[in-house]
Amino acid sequence: MSPFPSPSVQDARTALAARLRELRLDAGITGKELAKRCGWSTAKSSRIENAVTPPSDADLRSWCAACGAGGQAEDLIAANRQAGAMYVQWKRLQRTGMKHLQEASTPLYERTRLFRVYASHVIPGYLQTPAYATALMSTIAGFRGAPDDVRDAVDARMRRSRVVHEGDHRFATLIEENVLHHRVGGAEVMAGQLGSLLASMNLPSLSIGIIPAAVVREQAMWMLEQFTVFDDVRIHVELLAAKMTVTAPSELDIYLRAFARLSDLAVYGAEARTVIVKAIDALR
Structure with missing residues (x-):
């Protein structure tokens, strides 16, 4: 089962994960190396990159820093928050x-x-x-x-x-x-x-x-x-x-x-x- 509440949110999370993967590949590092630079487990990097676990703001800043792309962190944070807000709007309309x-x-x-x-x-x-x-x-x-x-x-x-x-x-x-x-x-x-x-x-x-x-x-x-x-x-x-x-x-x-x-x-x-x-x- 998808960990996200609607297809729209899942699509947004998947797109964000794809952008993170591109940053890692552009930096020329493996998921294991990225995890080492961020100070977390390889499993966590994999979950984020495969849109299984939504990243926190701190996670995104660490990911971008590890890939030498700190200037992209704020855009990614905004996109991540936007994905969550999308569902709140729809749920409110349907329920209330x-x-x-x-x-x-x-x-x-x-x-x-x-x-x-x-x-x-x-x-x-x-x-x-x-x-x-x-x-x-x-x-x-x-x-x-x-x-x-x-x-x-x-x-x-x-x-x-x-x-x-x-x-x-x-x-x-x-x-x-x-x-x-x-x-x-x-x-x-x-x-x-x-x-x-x-x-x-x-x-x-x-x-x-x-x-x-x-x-x-x-x-x-x-x-x-x-x-x-x-x-x-x-x-x-x-x-x-x-x-x-x-x-x-x-x-x-x-x-x-x-x-x-x-x-x-x-x-x-x-x-x-x-x-x-x-x-x-x-x-x-």
């Missing part, structure tokens, strides 16, 4: 519903000062109207078989969204034009949501850019999965099976560079308003 997920992330929203958000599928949560959030969460709960706590979850999301209006928070938001045309909850719900989006553009804490569907991406960036950057130190990536947490410095840099390129593709101010108004007109 969506209200708990909204409330669990509230402290992160409250302490974050700069949000960078790229929306390729749905309107970001902090800009959603109650009707839009209700329609969206109902669909998600039905698909994933989560407990039906949609009403409470929507209330929790609305409370979490107060950070847009309170405190010293800034939101740089990029929305793909197709999101404006993807109907969640029907025409009336979408009209209300798009009207609310227009009104939100007046908030001093928000910068909203719309990436036109017809924009030329050949030399810039392709459409990506939806993600949120919290103060340039943590990223949540929204996938079908899980919400992935990225903290590895090298991976953070990739998403930040992607966001910068996507920002260059967006239109702002009056041009963005025109795109949104056209989407509202298309509902009639």
